[in-house]
Amino acid sequence: MAGKNKQYDEILAALRRLSRSDLRDSERAAVAQELDDIDTMVTKLEHGVVEIAAFGEVNSGKSSLLNALLGRPSFAVAAIAGKTRELSRQEWTPRRETIKGFADNRLVMVDTPGINEVEGDDRAAIAEATVRYADIVLFVTYGDLNDVEFSAIKALRALHKPIILVINKIDLFKRRELEQTVASIRAKVSGMIGEADIVFAAGDPSPALRVYHNLDGSEREEWVERPAIIEDLSARILEILHREGKAVVALNANLFATEVSERIAALKAMVRGEEADRLIRRFMWIKASAVALNPVPVADIAGGMVSDAVMVQQLGAVYGQPFSRENARALITEILGAWGIMVSLEWVTHLAAGVIKGTAPLAGHALVAIPQGLAAAWTTYIVGQAASVYFRQGGWGGRGAKAILRDILSGVDRDSVLEPLKDELLRRLGAKASSSALLKRL
Numbered sequence: 024m025a026g027k028n029k030q031y032d033e034i035l036a037a038l039r040r041l042s043r044s045d046l047r048d049s050e051r052a053a054v055a056q057e058l059d060d061i062d063t064m065v066t067k068l069e070h071g072v073v074e075i076a077a078f079g080e081v082n083s084g085k086s087s088l089l090n091a092l093l094g095r096p097s098f099a100v101a102a103i104a105g106k107t108r109e110l111s112r113q114e115w116t117p118r119r120e121t122i123k124g125f126a127d128n129r130l131v132m133v134d135t136p137g138i139n140e141v142e143g144d145d146r147a148a149i150a151e152a153t154v155r156y157a158d159i160v161l162f163v164t165y166g167d168l169n170d171v172e173f174s175a176i177k178a179l180r181a182l183h184k185p186i187i188l189v190i191n192k193i194d195l196f197k198r199r200e201l202e203q204t205v206a207s208i209r210a211k212v213s214g215m216i217g218e219a220d221i222v223f224a225a226g227d228p229s230p231a232l233r234v235y236h237n238l239d240g241s242e243r244e245e246w247v248e249r250p251a252i253i254e255d256l257s258a259r260i261l262e263i264l265h266r267e268g269k270a271v272v273a274l275n276a277n278l279f280a281t282e283v284s285e286r287i288a289a290l291k292a293m294v295r296g297e298e299a300d301r302l303i304r305r306f307m308w309i310k311a312s313a314v315a316l317n318p319v320p321v322a323d324i325a326g327g328m329v330s331d332a333v334m335v336q337q338l339g340a341v342y343g344q345p346f347s348r349e350n351a352r353a354l355i356t357e358i359l360g361a362w363g364i365m366v367s368l369e370w371v372t373h374l375a376a377g378v379i380k381g382t383a384p385l386a387g388h389a390l391v392a393i394p395q396g397l398a399a400a401w402t403t404y405i406v407g408q409a410a411s412v413y414f415r416q417g418g419w420g421g422r423g424a425k426a427i428l429r430d431i432l433s434g435v436d437r438d439s440v441l442e443p444l445k446d447e448l449l450r451r452l453g454a455k456a457s458s459s460a461l462l463k464r465l
């Protein structure tokens with residue numbers, strides 16, 4: 024099929040590009056599942072597979088129905104609910120020469136576990152994962168739709184899957200009961216599933232009791248097997264394939280590609296965000312401890328840009344944007360300018376007042392060292408956050424650096440960012456102070 028159809032080729036090419044996209048090891052590990060999913064979809068498209076999945080509550084007769092369509096007992100069936108535990112696939116070979124354009128396709132039936140035991144949001148996620156590769160969904164029920172079934176149908180509709188709603192086990196219904204059930208189901212799904220896509224079936228009807236009248240007037244009872252009722256369903260599936268042709272498969276592949284690339288983008292952003300955070304915290308500590316353990320003149324706090332420049336370069340690498348040392352310095356200058364901080368004693372004192380309050384009065388060396396260390400770390404934090412935004416969005420964007428700095432500053436609680444650093448500095452300085460006190464006493 025590949026190569027014959029432009030739409031297919033484009034989707035295939037997009038998926039292959041996605042799986043080859045430049046990913047660092049940590050990113051590749053985070054999106055391993057998505058890359059596997061892409062491989063599965065690529066293989067499916069390359070082999071021209073069309074998947075038809077049965078979906079519904081446990082015991083609704085999904086496996087039996089698929090067996091009836093296949094004409095062989097391929098899927099396990101049981102009277103106890105929850106027989107099917109995993110997705111499984113079987114090739115279906117109806118008179119496929121009758122389906123226009125599908126002569127070189129493989130039709131595959133997919134059996135799925137029942138949806139019951141899963142709750143709320145999870146149900147939508149499970150439905151999504153279960154029918155991810157399905158081109159047509161057979162939603163199997165054997166009575167009026169309950170809330171679980173209804174919310175599953177809504178989830179499937181949200182995925183834009185063509186759905187055939189199968190009212191199964193019709194051999195168990197009385198005529199009136201069946202009419203009422205159908206009327207109620209139609210009302211519930213109106214606007215979601217068209218009438219032509221609601222069909223009756225009996226995948227595995229119970230045997231019927233036949234009474235034979237003998238010539239001598241006696242009667243003989245016998246249980247006789249009844250054939251499955253699947254003609255309407257089978258016809259409807261073939262009709263959809265016939266009418267929609269490969270658009271059904273292309274639509275599904277396209278939705279899949281969009282969904283999987285969004286998931287990859289989100290996971291990549293998460294991995295990068297976490298790495299950036301770790302990096303910023305490491306540099307905050309380096310700077311805070313260097314400054315606090317060796318106090319430098321206050322004016323040097325923001326001026327000593329070397330470690331910040333290295334951090335910015337490394338952040339660029341996390342976001343896949345190599346940055347020279349000069350560019351890193353220029354970016355830092357721009358950030359500090361947009362922030363508009365006064366690197367002055369006043370600023371440090373002000374900052375210290377916020378963070379140090381609540382701490383036992385500091386003495387001697389710590390009185391100067393800790394506020395200076397924290398001020399240095401705070402500068403590094405803000406520079407790191409702003410640079411991360413810059414790299415993430417490929418520049419400052421229309422709103423400019425000042426607006427971004429404002430967002431960062433209003434969205435962060437300075438005291439809680441610096442708190443762990445303060446404690447660690449106090450611990451280290453405390454240890455240093457007590458050892459020097461000890462030395463003096465000797």
Ligand SMILES: Nc1nc2c(ncn2[C@@H]2O[C@H](COP(=O)(O)OP(=O)(O)OP(=O)(O)O)[C@@H](O)[C@H]2O)c(=O)[nH]1
Nearest residue numbers: 082083084085086087101102105106107225226227
């Ligand atoms: N009377 C009647 N019984 C049916 C019909 N289809 C299936 N059954 C019975 O319903 C029970 C469950 O059938 P399965 O096909 O295993 O149902 P399932 O939906 O695959 O169930 P799980 O795999 O547990 O989710 C079995 O006892 C079947 O014989 C039908 O059309 N009529």
Ligand SMILES: [Mg+2]
Nearest residue numbers: 085086106107
């Ligand atoms: Mg089953």
